[in-house]
Amino acid sequence: MSDRHLAFWPKSQPRHLTLPQTSLFYNVEVSATRFPDKPFLIFYDTPITFAAFKDEVERIAGFLEQECGIVKGDRVLLYMQNSPQFILAYYGILRANAVVVPVNPMNLTSELRHYVDDTGATVAFVPQDLYSYMQPLLGRGLKHIVVAAYSDYLTRPTDLKVPKFIASQRQAIAGPGVVLWSDMQKQNLRPGPVTVGPDDLCVMPYTSGTTGQPKGCMHTHQGVMYNVLSGLQWLASQQDSVVLSVLPFFHVTGMQGSMNGPLYAGSTIVLLPRWDRDSAAECIKRYKVNGMQLISTMVVDLLASPNVDQYDLSSLTRISGGGAAMPEAIAQKLNDLLGIPYIEGYGMTETMAATHVNPPERPKKQCLGIPIYDVDAKVVDTVTMCELPVGEVGEIIVHGPQVMLGYWNNPEANETTFVEIDGKRFLRTGDLGLVDEDGYFFMKDRLKRMINASGFKVWPAEVETMMYQHPAIQEVCVIASLDARRGETVKAVVVLKEAFRGEIKEQDIVDWAHQNMAAYKCPHIIEFCDDLPKSATGKLLWRTLQDKEINRK
Structure with a gap:
């Protein structure tokens, strides 16, 4: 990797990041000790202090250990929207020395079955509105389901617009292996000692790919801690920051920047389960939010509001994000409105969020940014793996402390995903990009088949696998189609x-x-x-259909 980008390195930042030699849960103990009575999170005007958060986390861990038999290294599914319960369960699982497996709450039973089978999980945390999707898996791998009612954490009056699935009163769901969240908390069980350290498994988010079924990305406590700390330092967040948390926590960007990072710093997060521009604007005004992560479609929606000139967004000093490039015109409109740039970054599930971020003092539009602390990134020829000169397009590969150990139980995928260069183990991202004369990275295309729909990564092979279950489908090829609102949308031929x-x-x-x-x-x-269309050997020529679709638009 060249050192061109160092000329634009933030002057206040070191080049190297020294990492704490602790588990991620230790951050709960530190913040609860430092700021016991300070609100950690605010959910529709109901606050939870750091001390109360720690107490509830320990009750969850005690239940997992004593009632569910969870031991060190066990995987536990976390299948929820952004909510107090998501964060509490996340850290409760870690306190029980187990591994968090965050699951997209949009997944249905047929998709959930793979998570249960692949991880060997016996316990899942589920909201009552999604319980029916997880229930069929009880007795088929799962032994326990903890069912939560989001409304349990609406204890104060609010004039904010609360979605129906959040406001719904607790249901008396019962059955073998089923316990209500409220009953779990009432048991007031306490866990044994913390036995995990920085090198133990911490979180295992799943990512799909070119071969169909999602794969678990194994991240250690130290690997997760790296991006917790790097994000805070790079964007100058601290204990008096107030963060609007609306990006989904099941995804690594929201998990790290809007949940784990603020907890480490002792900041306050204002929590929304889903994007709603009017509710977001009111929360920014009410709680003097100064930082938030948004994907490009959220910014477009915010700026498209007929009330945008009436919103009081004056407290904001930072808006950052990634997932899809921010259209230049939108970035400029945002800058004109607030006087602050949109800070774009780049990362993957395999890297537990960012490997590249734009320098806040000198960001470039529609740019991935520069490699952050201790990251070695190159653009290489996809065949020879030799580094390419400035301006030439090749595959982006990365080496750094945040790169996963590998895929869970999938040595074949590991074999094709990593490459060793000069004694370093690099992750092949599958993204095609270039480096400019200043050392900034830009995305140009994808080596892998992937659709980016409103920031959600959709892998055609996975969708095709599911579509073949339809009795009328003989063959199917899934491609991307341009969409004015979502950027790309899913098309099936x-x-x-x-x-x-x-x-x-x-x-x-x-x-x-x-x-x-x-x-x-x-x-x-x-x-x-x-x-x-197929090749002479019968291989599906998906790119032929993709190119035809692009030319049609």
Whole structure:
């Protein structure tokens, strides 16, 4: 890696990041000791202090150990929207010396089954509105489900617009292996000692890819701690920061920047389960929010509001994000409105969030940024793995403290994902990019098949695998279609079986998909054809269909 970017390195920042030799849970103890009566999180005007948070976390850990038999290294599923319970369960799992497996709450039973089977998890935390999707897996791997009512944490009056699934009163869900969150807390069980350290497994988020089923990314406590600390330092967050937390916690960007980071610093987070521009604006005004992470579609929606000129956003000093490039016109409009730039970064589930971030004093638009502390990043030829000169497009590869150990129980995937260069183990990102003359990285294309729909990464092979379960589908190829609102959306080119031609409509396929897979993965566009293009060896030529779709637009 060249050192061109060092000319633009933030003057207040060291080049090296010294990491704490502790578990991630230790951050709870530190902040609860330092700031016991300070609100850690605010949920529709209901606060939870750091001391109260620590107490509830320990009750969860005690229940996991004493009632569920959880021991060091066990994996526990966390299947929830952003909520107090998500954060409490996350740290309760860690306090029980176990491993958090965050699961997208848009996933349905057929998708959840893979998480249970692959991780060997016997316990899951589930909200009552999604319980029906997890319940069929009880007795089929799962032994315990803890069912939470989000409304349990609405203890103070609010004039904010509370979504129905949050406001819904606690239901008396019962059955073998099922316990209500409230009953778990009432037991007031306490855990044994913390036995995990920096090198033990901490979090295992799943990512999909070119081969279908999602893969677990193994991250240690120290690897997670790296991006907790790097994000705080790079963006100058501290104990008196107030953060709007609206990016999903099941995804590493929101998990690190809007949850784990503020906890480490002793900051306060104002929590929203889903993006709502009017509620977000009111929370910013009410609690003097000074920092938030947003993806580009959220910024577009915020600026499109007819009330945008009436919002009081004057407390904001930082807006950062990633997942998809921010359109230049939108970034400029945001800067004109607030007088602050949008700070873009780049990372992956495999790197537990950022490997690159723009320097706050000198950001570039639609740019991934520069490699942060202790990260070695290169753009290489995809065949020879030799580093390419400035301006030439190749694959981005990264080496750093935050890179995962590897994929859970998947040595074949590890073999193709890592490459050794000059004695260093580099992660192949599958993203094609270039480095400019200043050492800033830019994304240009993808080596892997992936669709970026409103910041959600959709892997065509996974969607195709599920679509083949439809009785009428003979062949299918999933590609990206440009979308004004989502950036990209999912399109499926389908060959119907002979007996179903003329009987099945495009909307029938769309409706079936919504019943069988997470909404963000569902094809929004269906195109029927007689056959799919293939090579002489019978390999599906997906890029031919993709190029045709791009040219059509």
